[in-house]
Amino acid sequence: MIKLTKSFPLVLTLALSVAAAQTLELYNDKPDWNNNYTKVGDLGAKSGAGFKGVTFADPSTYQAAVRTSLSTSKAPAMFTWWSGYRMKDLVESGTLQDLTPIWQKYQKAGEYGSDLAKAFTFDGKIYALPNNVAYWAVFYNKKAYKDAGITPPTTWAQLESNNAKLKARGVTAFGQSVEDRWPAFIWFEEFLTRQDPDLYERLMVGKAKYTDPGVTKVFTTWKGWMDKGYFTPASTGFGSGGTNGMAKLFAQGKLANILAGDWYTATIAGTGMKPGDDYGVFILPTMNAKARPVIIYEASPLIVSKNAANKAQALKVADFWMSAKAQTLWSNLQSFTPVNNEVTVDNPVTKELTSALSKSKPRLINRIWEATPTEIIEPGVDELSKFMLDPSTQTQVQANLQKLADAYWSKQK
Amino acid sequence: MTVTQQGRTPARRASARRSTAASLAPYLFVLPAVFFVAVFLLAPMLYTFWQSFTDADGLRTPNLVGLRNYAELLTSSNFTLSLRNTLIWVVASVVLPVGLAFALALALERVVGGNFFRTALYLPSTLAAAAAGVLFSFIFDPTSGVLNAALGALGFSSLSQTEWLFRSPLNTWSMIATYTWQSVGANLMIFLIGLQSLPREPLEAAKIDGASGLKFPRLITLPLMTPYVTIAALMAAVNGFKVFDLIWVMTQGGPARSSETLAVTMYREGFILFHQGVSAAIAVVISLIALAFSYFYLRNVMDKESHV
Numbered sequence: 001m002i003k004l005t006k007s008f009p010l011v012l013t014l015a016l017s018v019a020a021a022q023t024l025e026l027y028n029d030k031p032d033w034n035n036n037y038t039k040v041g042d043l044g045a046k047s048g049a050g051f052k053g054v055t056f057a058d059p060s061t062y063q064a065a066v067r068t069s070l071s072t073s074k075a076p077a078m079f080t081w082w083s084g085y086r087m088k089d090l091v092e093s094g095t096l097q098d099l100t101p102i103w104q105k106y107q108k109a110g111e112y113g114s115d116l117a118k119a120f121t122f123d124g125k126i127y128a129l130p131n132n133v134a135y136w137a138v139f140y141n142k143k144a145y146k147d148a149g150i151t152p153p154t155t156w157a158q159l160e161s162n163n164a165k166l167k168a169r170g171v172t173a174f175g176q177s178v179e180d181r182w183p184a185f186i187w188f189e190e191f192l193t194r195q196d197p198d199l200y201e202r203l204m205v206g207k208a209k210y211t212d213p214g215v216t217k218v219f220t221t222w223k224g225w226m227d228k229g230y231f232t233p234a235s236t237g238f239g240s241g242g243t244n245g246m247a248k249l250f251a252q253g254k255l256a257n258i259l260a261g262d263w264y265t266a267t268i269a270g271t272g273m274k275p276g277d278d279y280g281v282f283i284l285p286t287m288n289a290k291a292r293p294v295i296i297y298e299a300s301p302l303i304v305s306k307n308a309a310n311k312a313q314a315l316k317v318a319d320f321w322m323s324a325k326a327q328t329l330w331s332n333l334q335s336f337t338p339v340n341n342e343v344t345v346d347n348p349v350t351k352e353l354t355s356a357l358s359k360s361k362p363r364l365i366n367r368i369w370e371a372t373p374t375e376i377i378e379p380g381v382d383e384l385s386k387f388m389l390d391p392s393t394q395t396q397v398q399a400n401l402q403k404l405a406d407a408y409w410s411k412q413k
Numbered sequence: 414m415t416v417t418q419q420g421r422t423p424a425r426r427a428s429a430r431r432s433t434a435a436s437l438a439p440y441l442f443v444l445p446a447v448f449f450v451a452v453f454l455l456a457p458m459l460y461t462f463w464q465s466f467t468d469a470d471g472l473r474t475p476n477l478v479g480l481r482n483y484a485e486l487l488t489s490s491n492f493t494l495s496l497r498n499t500l501i502w503v504v505a506s507v508v509l510p511v512g513l514a515f516a517l518a519l520a521l522e523r524v525v526g527g528n529f530f531r532t533a534l535y536l537p538s539t540l541a542a543a544a545a546g547v548l549f550s551f552i553f554d555p556t557s558g559v560l561n562a563a564l565g566a567l568g569f570s571s572l573s574q575t576e577w578l579f580r581s582p583l584n585t586w587s588m589i590a591t592y593t594w595q596s597v598g599a600n601l602m603i604f605l606i607g608l609q610s611l612p613r614e615p616l617e618a619a620k621i622d623g624a625s626g627l628k629f630p631r632l633i634t635l636p637l638m639t640p641y642v643t644i645a646a647l648m649a650a651v652n653g654f655k656v657f658d659l660i661w662v663m664t665q666g667g668p669a670r671s672s673e674t675l676a677v678t679m680y681r682e683g684f685i686l687f688h689q690g691v692s693a694a695i696a697v698v699i700s701l702i703a704l705a706f707s708y709f710y711l712r713n714v715m716d717k718e719s720h721v
Binding site: 060061063064067068070071089090093095178180181184233234235236237245248249374375378379382383385386389 | 554555556576578665668670
């Protein structure tokens, strides 16, 4: 008894250490995905790479918590983040683990293409794993299309004609939203990349201006669609932070299309619509019929902290995360387009999108949220919101956007 | 003599010890409170003040930048808009929840079933501001919200498409209405307690002297209730300066930053853009305004009271 009492703290410490080693925490700001992270972690536990999801409901609280702990030993072992300029800041602080060796192992085995790592590469080193790569496509209501006698468009002219036919039947063609702020950038980047993807790329890195004629044309097209009634009111809830009014309208057949990242299938599923039967997916065509197809992608990274106390375990989990076994479960649980070449998914809409991607081989363009500096696009979405709520502010909005860009780029030269 | 001296010395020492212990005792009692105030209030305040002169970003070691953050604020149009919205909130937070609560307290003293109404009006105060924000976001939703549906059903079809949270300044007023709904109950309780504790004699004397109608509350009840009104108004004003959660949940200060207050701007700068130096500068400005307001308000009220 005495022996047991004396050895109890030691046993408890050992037990807790073992438990801590098995339950590595993966920080994320995605409450809807958290259970699925833990499910993948449970699968990993069978091979000593277990982890559980720890979620934050508010992205800004999440960012503050992660950023302030990164330089300390309390840094989260693994965490989700945003690629591009949002990640650059962390890389430059020297707090992220170089994951190039893990990538090389899986690339050598042919499981991952070389393009994918680009979004996470800084100065030749890869600092993240793919949490997911979302492609931004159009989800369409099959019944609304059938009733209007239309098919998914392959050209811009057909798209415009479809919009007019839907409008004539009292169905709104597309959803747009300023709710939760960030969705305001969706149509700006979509119109611009379909009109002139090179201009978009130049604009993102400060080599073109928001007041250039090409950008003005984008705002004119956008305003034209609003004037023709092809868009929902900008106050329609997108479902990312507040109400999901847009998905409801889509399910009711009052809205024919929603353009969103492929993760939006989970929001549509919440309305009871069946993928494949009730709705399908297509890639928004380019304005120039002869141009190469274009699609916006959003690469979400999974990062390992350099200073985390349990970094060794995190690297083990990172290796497991890249495996076909982990990715098969993750992609199917989330209905994500697979990133590992050996993975297939069951969701028919995801399959349809994967097939469209491999068939049309579109030019992949990074989403504006990651492709341009945070200091421009964060206040920039407020300017775009202003335009969506009152299109007469177009000139002022363009000037303000350029002012934000000038303020940022002038400090970089 | 020696014996006496020896006898007195320990007694004196004991008395001195008791007296020292007695004089130290109050300090020991307040020490825990002082410790917590110093660690959790004064230290963060001083740190924030220092941070307002740096380029802190939460990742790197901050550098001193002098008054640059304050200069940036003064030249920013968004700061001016935030300040204007904050002032609207402060004024409205005092006038509506306090004024309405006072009127309701007077009315509830006289109505049958006052207890039921008191409970009903107090219930929203038990909700967190964030919960009230979520609730009213659904109510104000332009496509599926209860408010627009009710307006449509009542025949106000022109109002049934109103974008309550998407048009400025309507969005600020909609949120103030939510805030009023939520905070009127707490003020109501303060006033009901105040009314019950008023001395009966002056009230009855006034009635005998013929004070009636609006004259009675204006000339008799209100002056007697001044201490309660002072506290309720001061608390409401300070809360108006600090309001954040409700706005963050309902509009995040948008659209296009149109409903931002200083507290929201502070949060955006600090936790979204990670301009923590600028954010600290805004925190200092909010604190100074609230402090100055409280000082002048209380001095003014105290002066008036001393004249009475």
